[in-house]
Amino acid sequence: MKMQPSRAEQNQIKAIIGNSYNKLYSQLNSNELNEVGNYKILKQIGEGSFGKVYLALHKPTHKKVVLKSSDKTDPNVVREIFYHRQFDFPYITKLYEVIITETKVWMVIEYCPNKELYDYLLSKKRISLDESARIFAQIVGAVYYAHSLSCVHRDLKLENILLDKDNNAKLTDFGFTRDFSKNTQLETICGTTVYMAPELLRREKYDGYKIDIWALGILLYTIINGTMPFDEDDPKKTELKIISASPDYDNKYFNDDSIDLVNRLLSKDPSMRPTIEQILMHPFLASYGQDIMRTSDNILQSQKLGVLYFHSKVEHLLLKKLKKSGFDRQAIKSSVQKRKCDSLSSLWFLLLEEEKYRAEQRNSKFTTRNFSVKKVVDAVQPVVQPVIQPTTAIIDSHGEYIGATLVATISAPGIALNKGREQLTNVRKATVECIIDSTPNKSTPSPQLTLNSQSPSRLVHSKDNFFKKVSKFFKNKKLNTDAESFISQKNSSNIHDSHSSIHDRNSNESKKDENDRTLRPTISSRNNHQALNMESKKQENGVAEGTFMVNNKKKVEEPRLKKFKSATSSEFSYNDSTGNYDSESTNHAIHVSNDGVKLQNLKISSNIPPRPVLLSNLSEISNDTFNSDYSTDGNSSSIKIADTTQSFFPQGNGGLSQSSLAADKSIIHINKKIIRRELSFISSASSTSELSSRADSFYDLATASLPKAKESRKALRSSNKEMNSANFEAPRFWSPNSSYHRRNNMRRRSQKRGILQGTVNDTQPIIQEESSSVNDDYIQDVQSLPNSERLEMDGDDQESVTHSENFRPLVMKTSIKKEKSDKSDFDVRKTTQRSFSPDSNWSRTYSDLSDDLKPNKIMGTDEPLENGKPHIIDNESDDGDEESVQLSVNSDNFSD
């Protein structure tokens, strides 16, 4: 039965809301994005055409992850998530969580600190045969796994293979993946020219598996040789070579086995190419291939039988610990097994990694210790028989008992104590570590002695500390969400029971929040906006690429394109193409010439189901995420956030806008896919992070009138002629200068993504997310801290905000009234005023742009821009209400 909260509880709830409100207020003044969901953003590490890639910290566990943001306008994001989350394989990056905010989709991905294989190759020039075999076998393993699940990747290339800390390969980027079954054929041409199989270039229907295998051949050749096998300045010549030439082999780098394998992989006739199993069995891969095949088969079998999770000892132990700390076992299991990609499953996977790592460490520790211990005991025993008293129990950070520190006093001075071959004389006292057993209840441990001058205090801390803190973190999040939802429904009598535990709330929170507001250097939104506008200008003025102008002065190196990417995968069409070769993309694909220069008419089918665009509706499709008390995902707050554009506070009717209908349709559409895949829909809306969702929403609100400005920027950006010029030289060695595939980043990537920049009715936040300026040292610091200390940092470092002097309140009426009896430090105002400062760039609109900045064409095409806006999308409602905008997308998204 639901209970009405007491007066005191209500006051507590209000205090919490007050805190949240004030925190949000400050955050809105901040120019940077510090947090998304449970993740603290540390720094930007990459950038794509539809978003940025950040290094981030999972706050409850302090594990590093990668946050990849994509605009919701990116038509491939659904595809990417849909496939990526199905994969759980050692050589594929793990997708932990998906967070959906107002304008963005955030993918939380396993962090691979050693970057791309591309970078590794650059640094080494070429990779030795043995290492090539090892890395290549892992890549083939990943492809074997994906193919076994009837998925083809279609964009295998050096840039899509990352390396983890042990230099293991991890396949990533599933934006072009699709289902594929034997004996069917595909038509959509996608990939990167230099990796494309001849049949793709001949515009024939193709076997999806075989084009992946061709790309593997290109990869193998390239890592061994240091140059690509078919690579000419003129793309046409490259194509010709792919179709008819054989690769050249340098005997300095290749042996017979590698030549044989590459030749087979690069068979012009797809039917002559080996199967993926045959590749793994090839002599070149030696034992690597067979081991990986065995591992893959085991994983696939477990996955098929539904026993991939919760069957190992480590998993049982972890589950037990989580349960003990108050987590709902079933909720965790459900999250993980259904691949919800929510905060619970991400917590699970991150903890599990840590547990596995620790278990491995322990095993190896035991082995070494037992070995050395025996020697020492043998050496010591004839001399002295110390009386050993345990003094401190050694508990690892997860509460596991692994031994005890002992002090053995040796009474007689001058006794010689042998430690291996070393002889210590005059030892009076030695700290001896005694490994008793990992099971605490064993009554008669058999001590094994080793000399250890250092006390293992790092390992000693209170048993359940870690899990308690993790649990507390989630509970606090939950309480925040509940409290907010309580306020939003305060006219309703149904109050969630969990409010009864409101007293558990950290009473010092508001004080702490104050302290948390540390200022960090950022690029201000104003500068950012200026930069964007100036960038447009610069392009017109012919200012060198890589700089932008502020106040007519050359200001700084433009950092965004510092890393150039390959000519990206695209749905290709050719200038000289006469026929409609690509029925899968007939009406909707963006036709891009091979060199990415010429764009043909873009047609967007009006009956393409809209994608879920607005967060307000997403909560409806992710209710199953919120069953757990520990989920940080708030299903109600997302609605509130979206509603902010109309009224910040509750409206009583659930506030479904027109967009609900649009999103409903998309939900139905997506659900079809889900049913087919027998997977639940992803969790979404990690909205208890006030900054992530609310700020995002606020940015929308603040910039709702700016789509045209965005489009103009995009169109102008794509107009950069310099970027369009392709002038590649003959095959060359990889060197930092050979930026060959790394140019034309933004424009090509958008083409790859199958969507023309500026063609979608979205609203671009003028305030760009910026990474926090936390540097590597900070990360190192965190890492080097003992767990006990690291955990103490929790909560203290949750927020850091920057105040802007120009920020003044926007008129906003709240329905919160201060209770007379309310003794909380919540500064409740009946009416709060906020407005944009007149000179704030936030309030700039398209009309502020000078005429010379307004484009009249989509560059590279003859597509006119109507009032600076491409006419090809026409779904915006008349009143321009952003809530009613439906996105038309490349329907390749839903088909091939």
Ligand SMILES: Nc1ncnc2c1ncn2[C@@H]1O[C@H](COP(=O)(O)OP(=O)(O)OP(=O)(O)O)[C@@H](O)[C@H]1O
């Ligand atoms: N899991 C990861 N670990 C470490 N770095 C990563 C990870 N994912 C991405 N990065 C870095 O971020 C950069 C951009 O990522 P990514 O290529 O996935 O973006 P993208 O938008 O998909 O680009 P594209 O579509 O052109 O491939 C990469 O070059 C890589 O260095």
